[in-house]
Amino acid sequence: MGRSAERSGGYLPYLVPGVLLFIAVxxxxxxxxxxISFTKWQGVGDPEWTGVDQYQKLLTDETFWLSxxxxxxxxxxxxxxxxFLGLLLATALFDVVSKKHPRTTxxxxxxxxxPQVLPAAVAGIVxxxxxxxxxxxxxxxxxxxxxxxxxxxxxxxxNTALLSVMGVLVWIQIGYPLVIFMAGLQRVDPQLYExxxxxxxxxxxxxxxxxxxxIRQEIFVVLLTCTIAxxxxxxxxxxxxxxxxxxxxLTPAYFSFQNFFEKANVGYGAAIAxxxxxxxxxxxxxxxxxxxxxxx
Amino acid sequence: MRKNLVTGLLVVLAVVTLLPFVLIVLxxxxxxxxxxTRGPLGLPSQVYLRGIVDFWERVDFGEKLFNxxxxxxxxxxxxxxxxxxxxxxxxxxxIKGRMWIVAVFLLAxxxxxxxxxxxxxxxxxxVDLYDTKLAxxxxxxxxQSAFGVYLLSSVLSTFxxxxxxxxxxxxxxxxxxxxxxxxxxxxxxxxxxxxxxxxWTWNEFFIPMxxxxxxxxxxxPVALGVLQGxxxxxxxxxxxxxxxxxxxxxVFFLIFQRTLTRGIAVGAVK
Numbered sequence: 001m002g003r004s005a006e007r008s009g010g011y012l013p014y015l016v017p018g019v020l021l022f023i024a025v026x027x028x029x030x031x032x033x034x035x036i037s038f039t040k041w042q043g044v045g046d047p048e049w050t051g052v053d054q055y056q057k058l059l060t061d062e063t064f065w066l067s068x069x070x071x072x073x074x075x076x077x078x079x080x081x082x083x084f085l086g087l088l089l090a091t092a093l094f095d096v097v098s099k100k101h102p103r104t105t106x107x108x109x110x111x112x113x114x115p116q117v118l119p120a121a122v123a124g125i126v127x128x129x130x131x132x133x134x135x136x137x138x139x140x141x142x143x144x145x146x147x148x149x150x151x152x153x154x155x156x157x158x159n160t161a162l163l164s165v166m167g168v169l170v171w172i173q174i175g176y177p178l179v180i181f182m183a184g185l186q187r188v189d190p191q192l193y194e195x196x197x198x199x200x201x202x203x204x205x206x207x208x209x210x211x212x213x214x215i216r217q218e219i220f221v222v223l224l225t226c227t228i229a230x231x232x233x234x235x236x237x238x239x240x241x242x243x244x245x246x247x248x249x250l251t252p253a254y255f256s257f258q259n260f261f262e263k264a265n266v267g268y269g270a271a272i273a274x275x276x277x278x279x280x281x282x283x284x285x286x287x288x289x290x291x292x293x294x295x296x
Numbered sequence: 297m298r299k300n301l302v303t304g305l306l307v308v309l310a311v312v313t314l315l316p317f318v319l320i321v322l323x324x325x326x327x328x329x330x331x332x333t334r335g336p337l338g339l340p341s342q343v344y345l346r347g348i349v350d351f352w353e354r355v356d357f358g359e360k361l362f363n364x365x366x367x368x369x370x371x372x373x374x375x376x377x378x379x380x381x382x383x384x385x386x387x388x389x390x391i392k393g394r395m396w397i398v399a400v401f402l403l404a405x406x407x408x409x410x411x412x413x414x415x416x417x418x419x420x421x422x423v424d425l426y427d428t429k430l431a432x433x434x435x436x437x438x439x440q441s442a443f444g445v446y447l448l449s450s451v452l453s454t455f456x457x458x459x460x461x462x463x464x465x466x467x468x469x470x471x472x473x474x475x476x477x478x479x480x481x482x483x484x485x486x487x488x489x490x491x492x493x494x495x496w497t498w499n500e501f502f503i504p505m506x507x508x509x510x511x512x513x514x515x516x517p518v519a520l521g522v523l524q525g526x527x528x529x530x531x532x533x534x535x536x537x538x539x540x541x542x543x544x545x546x547v548f549f550l551i552f553q554r555t556l557t558r559g560i561a562v563g564a565v566k
Contacts, residue, residue, distance in 0.1 A: 122517060
């Protein structure tokens with residue numbers, strides 16, 4: 001059997017199940033979704049071709065823009081803040097605790113990571129309970145320590161709902177960068193820190209000049225995956241606030257769901273979802289290119 | 297001294313992180329009377345399990361656990377099989393254009409489910425798979441294996457070729473090489489993928505919620521999340537429901553802790 005013949009033909013059958021699944025579950029639906037976005041359709045009957053009307057409507061729809069502004073807040077809460085805090089916690093755990101007390105380190109890391117393994121819907125239930133205005137733990141605690149006036153209807157008030165959701169997201173997310181950064185720190189040559197310490201570099205300085213550049217790759221990955229996850233925020237919003245009150249926690253993902261399944265505005269929902277998909281694709285592409293350039 | 301301070305601070309933060317779990321457990325075993333008199337922060341005067349039992353029966357939680365296990369288990373196994381087959385052709389068979397295939401699959405995995413959900417809902421109705429576990433199994437096998445193909449083909453591209461050639465010389469055909477050589481030697485990575493696919497699928501909410509409308513088919517997160525989303529639960533059944541949602545996740549976490557942390561690191565650096 002010739003080597004080249006063996007290479008080209010023989011392995012193709014192994015691709016069949018994966019490619020079929022990809023076509024049926026991802027390629028065809030994505031194309032259909034883009035197609036639907038050029039129509040007006042209620043989900044029953046025939047869709048009516050409207051060209052780019054839905055996209056024009058998007059541009060002037062304040063609710064749509066509001067949902068994107070909210071999404072920026074969620075990116076802050078799911079990607080930026082956890083990366084920053086994760087870096088602090090990971091270096092602190094790694095520098096201070098891990099050498100002397102490996103068991104304490106494992107236990108602490110597990111504690112911070114635990115919220116990550118919960119289904120987001122369940123994490124949402126936990127926090128709606130805690131943030132319940134009358135019977136929840138948060139307000140009970142504030143009253144206990146004499147801060148009665150701080151007690152709020154956390155998720156039910158337009159002024160606090162988005163901030164409360166952001167707080168919950170930080171709690172959910174923090175373990176992920178922590179674990180990745182701690183794994184990355186093991187790669188860093190300890191001699192770099194020793195040399196810096198001899199030069200009298202401050203802790204802050206060592207963080208910026210050694211740690212961050214050395215685990216750049218991990219930071220990239222965390223920022224990318226968390227930003228994409230934030231753009232897909234649906235389940236937490238569904239359970240915590242359903243986008244309310246008054247749209248103050250609405251995300252594009254939730255807004256498209258509302259149009260698909262609650263308002264029977266399928267064409268418009270498809271347009272929102274298409275924009276969301278395009279943003280994610282562009283973002284991943286830019287991140288990956290930046291990362292490749294870094295590696296060279 | 298300063299080190300002790302930092303350690304102390306970390307311990308306090310970890311306790312704060314765990315506090316919601318403690319509060320949920322505390323209140324799930326608290327009687328409504330205790331709740332009224334002692335509030336959400338007070339210790340229960342006795343262990344009261346009626347709330348949990350009532351909630352369990354109300355949502356038929358055993359059935360939800362069964363559904364979640366069937367769906368997540370089937371997806372984990374099928375997605376690993378599909379991934380290894382493709383990755384074998386891409387990473388070891390070095391099929392032409394493999395870079396493109398891997399890139400397309402990575403992109404597929406990143407697609408927001410919002411951009412798939414309506415056509416999937418529509419198509420599932422067309423082929424009579426709407427509101428069946430099978431529909432959800434097929435969908436997530438595709439989504440998870442898209443990631444698996446991406447990860448495994450880069451792992452397998454560094455697979456030692458001498459081993460494969462030695463097996464070929466011994467007369468093993470391609471199929472035998474895959475199952476007797478490649479799969480056993482890649483088992484550490486495959487087991488990580490199995491665990492991740494299982495947990496990811498277990499935690500899924502959006503597509504399962506759309507696809508599984510009848511109670512008999514719903515998974516744990518869908519059943520609990522939909523009840524919560526409808527705002528139909530009183531405060532004591534909320535903590536019971538949260539506890540029932542937490543327990544399986546914590547059990548998986550304790551069983552798979554090592555695999556999980558190892559896997560996260562592998563996924564990040566690849």
